Amino acid sequence: xxxxxxxxxxxxxxIQSFDPRAWMMFYGCFLFSTLAFWDVRxxxxxxxxxxxxxxxxxxxWNEIRRAILFIVGFVSIFAFFTFLTGRGGVELYEQxxxxxxxxxxxxxxxxxPALDVxxxxxxxxxxxxxxxxxxxxxxxxxxxxxxxxxxxxxxRGLGLPDKIxxxxxxxxxxxxxxxxxxxxxxxxxxxxxxxxxxxxxxLIQQVRKIGPLMVPVTIHAIIGSEDIIDAMDLRAFGIxxxxxxxxxxxxxxxxxxxxxxxxxxxxxxxxxxxxQGQFWVPPGLLALAGG
Amino acid sequence: MDKRLSSVAIWLVAIxxxxxxxxxxxxxxxxxxxxxxxxxxxxxxxxxxxxxLLIAFAVYLFTKENKAWEVGTREVVxxxxxxxxxxVFSWYFNATVFVVPSLSQVAxxxxxxxxxxxxxxxxxxxxxxxGAVGNMFGDAISGFGLSPQWSIGNGLVGFIAGLPALFxxxxxxxxxxxxxxxxxxxxATIVYFLNRGxxxxxxxxxxxxxxxxxxxxLTAGIALLVGFVLVLVVRFAFxxxxxxxxxxxxxxxxxxxxxxxxxxSDIWINGFSATAAIVxxxxxxxxxxxxxxxxxxxxxxxxxxxxxxxxxx
Numbered sequence: 146x147x148x149x150x151x152x153x154x155x156x157x158x159x160i161q162s163f164d165p166r167a168w169m170m171f172y173g174c175f176l177f178s179t180l181a182f183w184d185v186r187x188x189x190x191x192x193x194x195x196x197x198x199x200x201x202x203x204x205x206w207n208e209i210r211r212a213i214l215f216i217v218g219f220v221s222i223f224a225f226f227t228f229l230t231g232r233g234g235v236e237l238y239e240q241x242x243x244x245x246x247x248x249x250x251x252x253x254x255x256x257x258p259a260l261d262v263x264x265x266x267x268x269x270x271x272x273x274x275x276x277x278x279x280x281x282x283x284x285x286x287x288x289x290x291x292x293x294x295x296x297x298x299x300x301r302g303l304g305l306p307d308k309i310x311x312x313x314x315x316x317x318x319x320x321x322x323x324x325x326x327x328x329x330x331x332x333x334x335x336x337x338x339x340x341x342x343x344x345x346x347x348l349i350q351q352v353r354k355i356g357p358l359m360v361p362v363t364i365h366a367i368i369g370s371e372d373i374i375d376a377m378d379l380r381a382f383g384i385x386x387x388x389x390x391x392x393x394x395x396x397x398x399x400x401x402x403x404x405x406x407x408x409x410x411x412x413x414x415x416x417x418x419x420x421q422g423q424f425w426v427p428p429g430l431l432a433l434a435g436g
Numbered sequence: 437m438d439k440r441l442s443s444v445a446i447w448l449v450a451i452x453x454x455x456x457x458x459x460x461x462x463x464x465x466x467x468x469x470x471x472x473x474x475x476x477x478x479x480x481x482x483x484x485x486x487x488x489l490l491i492a493f494a495v496y497l498f499t500k501e502n503k504a505w506e507v508g509t510r511e512v513v514x515x516x517x518x519x520x521x522x523x524v525f526s527w528y529f530n531a532t533v534f535v536v537p538s539l540s541q542v543a544x545x546x547x548x549x550x551x552x553x554x555x556x557x558x559x560x561x562x563x564x565x566x567g568a569v570g571n572m573f574g575d576a577i578s579g580f581g582l583s584p585q586w587s588i589g590n591g592l593v594g595f596i597a598g599l600p601a602l603f604x605x606x607x608x609x610x611x612x613x614x615x616x617x618x619x620x621x622x623x624a625t626i627v628y629f630l631n632r633g634x635x636x637x638x639x640x641x642x643x644x645x646x647x648x649x650x651x652x653x654l655t656a657g658i659a660l661l662v663g664f665v666l667v668l669v670v671r672f673a674f675x676x677x678x679x680x681x682x683x684x685x686x687x688x689x690x691x692x693x694x695x696x697x698x699x700x701s702d703i704w705i706n707g708f709s710a711t712a713a714i715v716x717x718x719x720x721x722x723x724x725x726x727x728x729x730x731x732x733x734x735x736x737x738x739x740x741x742x743x744x745x746x747x748x749x
Contacts, residue, residue, distance in 0.1 A: 284576050308512050309565075315516030316523070316569055320577070323524045352731045355546045359732060363521055363550065364739045370513045371747070377509045 150288035150321055155203030160290045165299040167399035168291075172283055174406035178413035179279055182422035185268065188275040195282040204289045216281045224274035268426045293318060298389040307387040315373075323366060330362050444496050448489045455485055495602070504559045504601035511558065515565040518554035518594070522547055522570025527577050547574070548725045549732035551590060552687035555597030556733070557740055563594025567694070589698025593725075596690030600682050610682050614671060617689045621664040624692075624722075627714050628657040634715035652715060659723025664688070666730035679741065680734045687729040695722040 155161050160168060179191045291299070297314035301307060334357055377383075416422050499505070525547035551570065555563020568591030575587075603609035634652055667688050674680040699718035703710055 308507055312512045312515040312519075312565060313569065315513065316519040316573065319516055319520030320523055320573060323520050324527070327524055327528060352546065352728055356732060356735045359525065359546060359549065360735050360739050362525075363553070363736060364743055366517050366521055367514075367740065368743060368747075370517050374510050374513050377513065382509045383512070 150293065150317075151208055152289060152291065152293055154292070155290075158203035158290065159201035160198055160286060161203065162398070163402055164393055164395055164399040165291050165295050166302040166393060167395065167402045169299060169303060170403050171406035172287065174410040175283055176280060178409050179276060181413045181417040183269075183272050183276070184422045184425040185272045185275055186425065187416075187422045188272060188279065191279045192275045195279040198286060199282050202286055202290060204286065209285070209289065212285050213282075216278065216285060220274055220277045220281065223277065224270040264426050264430045265424075268430075269424065272424065288317070295391055295393070298391050298393055301387075301389065302393055308383060311382075311387070319366075323362065326362050326365060327358075330358060330365075334358060441497070441500065445493065448493055452485060452489060455482070499602045502602055504598065505561065507561055511562050514554065514558045514562045515569075518550060518558070518562060518566030519570040519573065522550040522566055522590075523573035523577060525550060526571065526574030545721075545725060546728050546732060548590075548593065548691070549687075549728050549736060551594030552597045552690060552729055552733050553683065553736040553740075555594035555690065556600070556683040556686060556737070558598070559601055560595045560598030563596075563598040563690075564591040565594075567591040567594035585701040586698045589694045589696075589701075592694030592697055593687070593690040594694075596693055597683070597687045600686050606682060607678065610678075610685050613689050614667070614685045617667075617685065617692055618664055620692045620696075621660050621688075621726075624714060624719060625658060625661045627711065628652070628719055631711045631715045632657070634712055652720065656720045656723060657715070660692075660719055660726055661723075663723055663726025663730055666727060670730050670734055674734065677738075680737050683733050683737045684730055687733050688726055691722050691725045691729060695725060 163171075175191065175194065179188065182188055182191075296317050297311050300310035300313040303310075305313065339354075339357060413422075496505075526545075529546055547570075551563055551567035554566040567589075568587045571587045571590040600606050600610060632652070667684050670684045671681040696718055699713045699721065700710075702717060703713050
């Protein structure tokens with residue numbers, strides 16, 4: 146049995162009011178534009194777009210709560226540890242301005258744990274949070290807003306060959322199903338006394354212990370594929386040029402959305418090429434830190 | 437020239453044009469530093485790209501009648517199943533749902549066995565789609581950004597794992613691949629021993645405040661070598677079951693070349709030095725992958741063989 150993503154038709158949704166092809170193109174432009182910047186002032190523009198799309202998507206808090214909490218938690222932890230270690234940012238700034246140094250009152254083998262809070266590390270953490278958060282929000286909304294019946298025709302409409310478009314369609318449909326199968330297999334193995342949370346032992350032992358989880362899910366999927374292959378063969382899949390049940394037509398607002406997406410992308414690339422949008426910290430904060 | 441052949445040729449020329457645009461337009465004309473190329477080696481670099489594309493074209497030209505390139509109903513469904521499984525396993529094992537413990541900086545990625553197995557069992561096209569699209573969806577649902585070069589690298593893992601289907605003498609080709617792969621593994625390990633101070637950029641351990649900034653540990657540095665020893669053990673222990681040895685050996689070559697491609701591309705994309713890319717990225721990613729290949733791929737091959745015997749397909 147197939148399990149579906151949590152899509153449902155939402156008549157007042159902004160994102161669902163567009164042709165899915167136009168939305169995917171806008172998403173691609175948004176993604177590459179966001180990746181062009183590290184300046185939090187520029188990134189806030191993309192975060193505002195992501196929040197606008199989220200708030201007008203018609204997806205309720207109950208539906209998306211788990212995904213949002215996971216994203217916020219994950220991105221926060223990631224940005225916090227970036228702030229603690231400064232890792233990643235060192236490629237973007239050369240000099241650090243110390244705000245305060247916290248030093249432990251104890252030493253371990255002559256090493257005293259210390260934390261340098263610098264303006265650059267703090268702002269790099271903030272920039273990273275805004276950047277990853279914007280992309281993650283826009284990505285996570287796709288399965289909630291894209292009608293599964295339109296997956297194939299959307300990818301076909303984006304220029305992929307029929308067979309590859311259909312494979313993409315099936316991939317998106319199978320992900321929630323296999324995720325459910327994985328959970329079921331994990332529960333079944335646990336019921337047999339298999340302690341997956343306590344994967345221990347040497348490296349090779351650890352790897353072997355993952356086998357009883359991966360092999361049944363994979364083989365079950367391959368056995369199940371025979372029914373799908375038979376059904377497709379009976380409908381003469383791949384014999385001639387494919388026709389699709391649904392038809393998509395670009396309307397004026399779809400063209401406008403694509404135009405806006407392309408304009409944002411071109412503008413972002415131009416700014417990035419001119420050296421704008423690189424990592425930035427407020428000069429006032431630098432002055433406070435004695436810079 | 438038939439339509440399919442000319443289409444492949446056009447694609448390869450398009451790839452060359454993209455390289456040229458990156459180097460001449462983005463690098464030299466617009467002056468974007470990371471795309472700028474040293475003029476002294478520019479010709480040599482392009483020569484390598486052209487030779488690589490010609491090899492790809494020659495391989496297709498001489499094997500275009502081979503069934504391995506056919507994409508029918510079965511292949512379409514297997515592509516989708518492989519990509520979805522790879523995405524789901526990556527999601528579960530990317531420490532987002534439950535944590536597979538890492539040993540001494542060896543971060544474990546069991547999911548890599550999926551593109552290797554699908555490539556070997558169902559052909560290079562299925563393998564490529566499984567690796568590339570599965571990695572893309574896995575990163576998307578895990579909340580990570582997209583890294584196209586790593587998706588292509590993962591695609592190559594599955595693609596190369598599926599290449600034995602092109603050879604008339606599979607045993608001879610597999611033995612050659614075993615020793616070529618072994619030589620590449622040894623070379624990478626030597627580079628590690630000459631650069632032991634490099635940081636392991638693939639190892640993240642937030643609980644202990646480690647974010648890809650710790651010097652590479654011995655276990656991570658020699659993981660690829662350990663993986664190769666396991667591959668040799670599988671090759672000779674399963675001498676009678678040729679399929680198991682073949683799957684693991686071609687998976688090894690796919691892992692070395694595919695992950696190597698992604699890591700080396702980071703020299704230009706992220707501005708890493710060559711040793712940082714090899715020691716800091718390639719070894720900690722490809723090493724554990726090979727250990728998984730040597731253990732999980734034989735399990736999958738054996739289980740699938742049992743299914744084939746039962747179903748008669």
